[in-house]
Amino acid sequence: MSSQTEIAGNQAPVIETKGFTKRYRGFLALDNIDLSIPSASVGLLGANGAGKTTLIRSLLGIIRPTSGSAKVVGFDTRSQGIKVREQVGYMPEADALPMSTTAADFVGHMAEMSGLPPREARQRAADVLYQVGLGEERYRLIKGFSTGMRQRVKLAQAIVHDPKLVFLDEPTAGMDPQGREEMLELVERIYRRMGISVVFSSHILEDIERVCDYVVILDGGRLLASQPLGDVNETLGQVSIDIDGPHAPFIEALREQGVTVSEMPSEVTGMPQIVVDVHDERIYDVVRDVAVARQVTIRSLRSRSKSLEDIYLGNVNASREVAGVS
Amino acid sequence: MSAERAAVPTVAEMPERYGEVFDRGYKHYDGPRRGRRGAITSLIGYSMKRAMGIRKSWTAKIMPFLLYLSASIPLIIMIGITAIVPDFPFASYSDYFSGIFMLVGLFVAIAAPEMICVDRHERTLPLYFSRAIYRGDYVLAKVVAMSLLTMTMTGLPGVLLWLGRQLTSDNIRQAMVDNIDDLWKILMLGVITSLLLGTLGLMISSFTNRKGVAITIILIGFLVLTGAAQALAITLDEYEWSRWFLLADLNTLVASLSDRLFSDSTTPDEFVQQLDLPLGGLIAYMLGLTVLAWFILRWRYAPRDDV
Numbered sequence: 001m002s003s004q005t006e007i008a009g010n011q012a013p014v015i016e017t018k019g020f021t022k023r024y025r026g027f028l029a030l031d032n033i034d035l036s037i038p039s040a041s042v043g044l045l046g047a048n049g050a051g052k053t054t055l056i057r058s059l060l061g062i063i064r065p066t067s068g069s070a071k072v073v074g075f076d077t078r079s080q081g082i083k084v085r086e087q088v089g090y091m092p093e094a095d096a097l098p099m100s101t102t103a104a105d106f107v108g109h110m111a112e113m114s115g116l117p118p119r120e121a122r123q124r125a126a127d128v129l130y131q132v133g134l135g136e137e138r139y140r141l142i143k144g145f146s147t148g149m150r151q152r153v154k155l156a157q158a159i160v161h162d163p164k165l166v167f168l169d170e171p172t173a174g175m176d177p178q179g180r181e182e183m184l185e186l187v188e189r190i191y192r193r194m195g196i197s198v199v200f201s202s203h204i205l206e207d208i209e210r211v212c213d214y215v216v217i218l219d220g221g222r223l224l225a226s227q228p229l230g231d232v233n234e235t236l237g238q239v240s241i242d243i244d245g246p247h248a249p250f251i252e253a254l255r256e257q258g259v260t261v262s263e264m265p266s267e268v269t270g271m272p273q274i275v276v277d278v279h280d281e282r283i284y285d286v287v288r289d290v291a292v293a294r295q296v297t298i299r300s301l302r303s304r305s306k307s308l309e310d311i312y313l314g315n316v317n318a319s320r321e322v323a324g325v326s
Numbered sequence: 327m328s329a330e331r332a333a334v335p336t337v338a339e340m341p342e343r344y345g346e347v348f349d350r351g352y353k354h355y356d357g358p359r360r361g362r363r364g365a366i367t368s369l370i371g372y373s374m375k376r377a378m379g380i381r382k383s384w385t386a387k388i389m390p391f392l393l394y395l396s397a398s399i400p401l402i403i404m405i406g407i408t409a410i411v412p413d414f415p416f417a418s419y420s421d422y423f424s425g426i427f428m429l430v431g432l433f434v435a436i437a438a439p440e441m442i443c444v445d446r447h448e449r450t451l452p453l454y455f456s457r458a459i460y461r462g463d464y465v466l467a468k469v470v471a472m473s474l475l476t477m478t479m480t481g482l483p484g485v486l487l488w489l490g491r492q493l494t495s496d497n498i499r500q501a502m503v504d505n506i507d508d509l510w511k512i513l514m515l516g517v518i519t520s521l522l523l524g525t526l527g528l529m530i531s532s533f534t535n536r537k538g539v540a541i542t543i544i545l546i547g548f549l550v551l552t553g554a555a556q557a558l559a560i561t562l563d564e565y566e567w568s569r570w571f572l573l574a575d576l577n578t579l580v581a582s583l584s585d586r587l588f589s590d591s592t593t594p595d596e597f598v599q600q601l602d603l604p605l606g607g608l609i610a611y612m613l614g615l616t617v618l619a620w621f622i623l624r625w626r627y628a629p630r631d632d633v
Binding site: 099105 | 352358381455467
């Protein structure tokens with residue numbers, strides 16, 4: 001992840017917006033968004049109605065912004081819309097597939113719609129459907145596909161023309177855990193193996209933490225944060241400790257040594273874990289010595305970092321306080 | 327790569343996975359890109375194929391097949407009669423076009439909703455509009471596709487009839503040279519009729535997402551307009567201006583154009599005689615209607631926040 005972030009830092013931004021605003025009748029969907037997003041696997045995070053889909057559709061030129069300007073892969077979205085759309089792929093959240101056609105036919109047609117000659121389009125369609133795991137099923141009618149398979153067809157049509165950037169609007173929405181896991185694998189592959197920049201829209205923090213190395217947070221049409229995910233994961237000055245056996249005697253022994261210690265549930269497993277404040281490097285020695293003295297086996301000792309959830313909730317709460325929303 | 331291939335059988339044993347992602351390497355595309363023109367061409371071809379039921383289930387092919395068959399039977403009969411009785415007056419171009427007009431109308435009523443409504447109903451429009459085309463290009467492609475398809479029911483049989491008549495003459499080459507004017511007239515009739523009916527059909531279809539509704543509106547609208555226009559023209563025939571009602575009757579418009587072009591009808595149509603428009607006026611009016619339908623269709627696909 002870090003290496004990709006470094007690469008991203010050396011490249012021109014794939015998306016730049018200035019004062020980007022979209023107003024529907026009496027409703028501000030995007031409020032003066034200024035963005036500069038590098039080539040990366042970008043998570044577009046926000047609750048339902050935050051403006052994620054509006055931002056994506058405006059950047060694609062499907063809907064017109066009310067004011068402001070935007071450049072996508074170096075082209076102005078207003079005056080060079082065709083150039084933008086030649087270089088960009090889009091996977092919408094809603095169902096958007098013709099049911100009575102085969103996956104190969106439709107994806108091939110979408111490749112042609114992006115300017116590829118017919119023969120190359122058919123070849124690319126076969127290759128990309130193979131890449132998304134539908135190589136064997138490509139000649140089946142789409143109406144016979146499961147939700148997960150349809151999502152894969154939507155993904156295939158979004159990358160069939162080998163875009164520089166692909167917008168994925170809630171690609172895991174409505175999928176079962178297995179399908180969601182497989183979709184996340186695919187999204188990771190698109191950026192890390194295929195080298196296509198990704199904008200991954202989701203309201204699921206875990207998904208974005210899993211596949212993205214840059215995050216853009218929207219709330220109520222306002223931009224709350226736009227930063228590499230590495231920056232988000234700043235350390236909190238705490239270590240979490242998993243031990244075999246009961247926690248209480250071990251915690252008591254640490255407190256006797258003057259260590260500030262508490263017990264809280266793990267973010268990953270939900271099970272209680274021991275959390276120790278680390279003000280001084282010597283705390284590690286104290287923990288080791290107490291464990292030896294009490295004959296406690298330490299299973300893991302990890303530095304705690306600020307999660308995306310902390311950052312998201314912190315930004316949203318701060319923003320709402322400023323706006324006077326209780 | 328080899329390590330991942332080696333891992334494949336283990337993962338494939340998991341029964342709940344319906345597809346597996348292999349890494350056989352992703353190749354970037356560095357070949358030619360045809361841009362907007364290529365996209366429009368592709369959309370024209372794809373729309374025509376879908377409307378004809380090509381690469382769809384056999385049930386989707388039944389109606390187009392039956393309509394082509396229905397248009398072919400009188401054609402074959404006419405060519406056959408011409409071969410046996412060269413001067414038989416029944417086999418005129420005007421009679422043929424009048425005879426198949428209802429079939430052409432039915433064809434448009436079935437094909438136009440298939441081209442327009444399905445994209446709306448299945449919500450594929452955002453996928454098209456995120457491609458290398460403008461919204462106007464989408465409308466253009468649909469109109470061209472629909473007009474070309476309608477040409478196969480108007481211009482193509484006309485050309486075959488012309489060819490059949492020349493091939494059954496004593497001196498084929500001379501007959502072709504002598505009657506080349508008829509060929510241009512057939513093509514003109516085919517193009518104008520196809521543009522008008524095709525664009526009108528698409529325009530009506532653009533107001534609904536449902537094919538069945540669009541088919542019903544086109545057919546009923548056509549029948550009601552024709553019936554009302556003819557009824558008013560008959561009822562008020564003592565007034566000279568009553569003939570203008572017939573401008574709403576597509577059947578009379580096409581028959582008039584055919585009559586003005588060929589002047590070979592064996593059974594003069596009373597409404598054609600009542601309308602009595604000159605060739606230039608007829609063509610201008612039909613093309614004007616086409617342009618109006620185009621603008622309405624274009625307006626239906628203007629940028630909106632819900633598409």
